[in-house]
Amino acid sequence: MNNQITDQCRIPSLRQACRAQKIVAILASGLLFAGFGLMLLAQLTAPGTAIAALQTTPSANALTIEVTPAPRAVGWVTDLDGRAYFDGSTIHAGVFKEHRYLGALQFDLSAVPAGATILSAELELTGLDSQYTAITGTWQVRLLESTIDDRWLLLDYPLLQQAAVEMAIGPALPAAELQAGQTNRLAFEAGQVAALQAHLPNGLVSFRIDGPAGDEQNLFTWDSGFRAGEILSTPPLLRLVVEPIAEEDYVIVTATATPENVVTRAALAATATQIAAKIGTFTPAPPNWITPVVIQPSPTPANAATANFNVAVLTAEAFLFGTATPLPFNAWTATPAATSTPPAPAALVIVTSTPTPENIVTVAALARRATTVAEATGTYTPVPKNWVTPMIVTPRPGQPPAANPATATFQAQVATAEAYLLGPLAALPNVWTATPTPILIPVQGDIATPWITATPTPTAPPVPELLLGKIAFLSNRSGGPEPLRNPLVYVIDPDGSNLSLLVDPSIYTAAADRDQFSPDQRYRAFVKDTTRFENRAVPAIFKFDYYDDSEQQLTFFGAGAAWDPVWSPAGQLAFVSNDTRDDEIWVVNADGSAVQRLTRTNEDYNARESGKDTFLPEQNGHPSWSPDGTQLVFWSNRTGHRQIWIMDANGENPRSLSTTGYDDWDPVWIKYTDPARIP
Numbered sequence: 001m002n003n004q005i006t007d008q009c010r011i012p013s014l015r016q017a018c019r020a021q022k023i024v025a026i027l028a029s030g031l032l033f034a035g036f037g038l039m040l041l042a043q044l045t046a047p048g049t050a051i052a053a054l055q056t057t058p059s060a061n062a063l064t065i066e067v068t069p070a071p072r073a074v075g076w077v078t079d080l081d082g083r084a085y086f087d088g089s090t091i092h093a094g095v096f097k098e099h100r101y102l103g104a105l106q107f108d109l110s111a112v113p114a115g116a117t118i119l120s121a122e123l124e125l126t127g128l129d130s131q132y133t134a135i136t137g138t139w140q141v142r143l144l145e146s147t148i149d150d151r152w153l154l155l156d157y158p159l160l161q162q163a164a165v166e167m168a169i170g171p172a173l174p175a176a177e178l179q180a181g182q183t184n185r186l187a188f189e190a191g192q193v194a195a196l197q198a199h200l201p202n203g204l205v206s207f208r209i210d211g212p213a214g215d216e217q218n219l220f221t222w223d224s225g226f227r228a229g230e231i232l233s234t235p236p237l238l239r240l241v242v243e244p245i246a247e248e249d250y251v252i253v254t255a256t257a258t259p260e261n262v263v264t265r266a267a268l269a270a271t272a273t274q275i276a277a278k279i280g281t282f283t284p285a286p287p288n289w290i291t292p293v294v295i296q297p298s299p300t301p302a303n304a305a306t307a308n309f310n311v312a313v314l315t316a317e318a319f320l321f322g323t324a325t326p327l328p329f330n331a332w333t334a335t336p337a338a339t340s341t342p343p344a345p346a347a348l349v350i351v352t353s354t355p356t357p358e359n360i361v362t363v364a365a366l367a368r369r370a371t372t373v374a375e376a377t378g379t380y381t382p383v384p385k386n387w388v389t390p391m392i393v394t395p396r397p398g399q400p401p402a403a404n405p406a407t408a409t410f411q412a413q414v415a416t417a418e419a420y421l422l423g424p425l426a427a428l429p430n431v432w433t434a435t436p437t438p439i440l441i442p443v444q445g446d447i448a449t450p451w452i453t454a455t456p457t458p459t460a461p462p463v464p465e466l467l468l469g470k471i472a473f474l475s476n477r478s479g480g481p482e483p484l485r486n487p488l489v490y491v492i493d494p495d496g497s498n499l500s501l502l503v504d505p506s507i508y509t510a511a512a513d514r515d516q517f518s519p520d521q522r523y524r525a526f527v528k529d530t531t532r533f534e535n536r537a538v539p540a541i542f543k544f545d546y547y548d549d550s551e552q553q554l555t556f557f558g559a560g561a562a563w564d565p566v567w568s569p570a571g572q573l574a575f576v577s578n579d580t581r582d583d584e585i586w587v588v589n590a591d592g593s594a595v596q597r598l599t600r601t602n603e604d605y606n607a608r609e610s611g612k613d614t615f616l617p618e619q620n621g622h623p624s625w626s627p628d629g630t631q632l633v634f635w636s637n638r639t640g641h642r643q644i645w646i647m648d649a650n651g652e653n654p655r656s657l658s659t660t661g662y663d664d665w666d667p668v669w670i671k672y673t674d675p676a677r678i679p
Contacts, residue, residue: 121192122188126222152204574632635665
């Protein structure tokens, strides 16, 4: 049971409930007299109240807990665009090109045992880049008040810059102590440790890093520990030494029932006010008082079949999680009231779940409506006991073949345990199995028949992992009465096998958009007109650097235009240019050097056939790199109509992947699941 609770506590939405579950105590009768029960509980559970242990010196039970921020909880904001940049590799702080940058860190403290006392704390930051750091100036880490914690996902520059500061942490860091690869360790002083202790009930603590002020360029960058979704070894680290609450320090406070509606709540408040006016306010509960958690026993099986099922469930749970951890000394079980006759089985009434709000505006609107209803009519009446919420079972996505015998054995054991736990799902009245919308529909032959209307989703979805490494392309093989205007998206493996139809064309669009960005999305390739030949506007390839808000021209052809730039995982760019009068595939380094043509048209054929009515000039277009950057896929009409071709990164070994009589064009070699950033 303890292992299951620990796993659930990693989910932010369950954090508060988990903290309550961690406080397990025995019931002590006669502990409080009834007149003080309500106010004692209110004092205990008031927001921001820390449960302190009696011991203040380390003992053999002291724990060292190291916490790192989640990918979406560490990064930086800037007044350049006001946005927050999380889930990247950097933490910027200081001034760059007259714009201010602030570092942002948030740590989840739910791993600290309930009621524990923090004895010491230390924050570690590892430097990443000092190329824009001046020789003077200081950087300061500041602890923020808890009012910012729950708004972290909405963070922007004004919100972080105006956040209330509780205190500075450690000494200011001078420029001389900031170097790439060097770790800065900030030890908390006694007052700072006490301030951090007060953040434990909320389960979160947030910090801001301020750099030097003024207009002088002075920026330092720390390592966030993340690279394109990958966790590395040097993220910010908050190291805590804590003293868990001792067993003998538990004192029990019985809980007062939650008022059923606003009228009852008002009456209780009036009563408390009268008592306070006569005898003064209630004495606060000691810091080591907790509310007990009652463990309800499982009901006695109604028949032998139920008993056998319960045995199977327990067997499966032991198989999955190991034997149950013995209950602590202070856990107690409620004794159910005896009933003369068992209740008659009731018919089930299905209650559908309320859909999750799509955005924060919807959440606020629903909250206001619920408040209005509660104030007018009281809280909602509980549903009858025979009402159930349907359980939707989502099928597991297609599992790839086991990489080795050990993995295959593990998968078989998990499947066996799930069968023990769940049994035949069809026998449960409130269980439905969701039928997932297929992503790919296998194609027999060369054409998807009957023709399927592909409907894109309103917003571009994330690219499913099962498409990684596959090649998607457009084709007029099918598409209704106007196949060239309504092309469908087909998918093949790099060897040309496993032809399938992609149901949602938005996935193809998302993958094509992502191809314009470098792997870490720091750079974006784009096309822009430049004045070149005879003062004419000629499209050229540029790159934009989001790090320093600059752009650089990469191609400088004469009269030839350049378009369709895509970024290689290895740092090159491929594009199309007609500088040789034919549309060819070219490559260029990220700094604009080493421009090279990869494809060469049949010049003898062009010279011989040019001018004839049947002449079709050879064209090559829309390159896309393989995930390892060693190959390129593109389309070419060198066989008489557009087909999908593949070649090595140096232009060698070209070969066709599609050999039909239809047009196939604009291939994308799918490499990433993350969406392209908004330009």
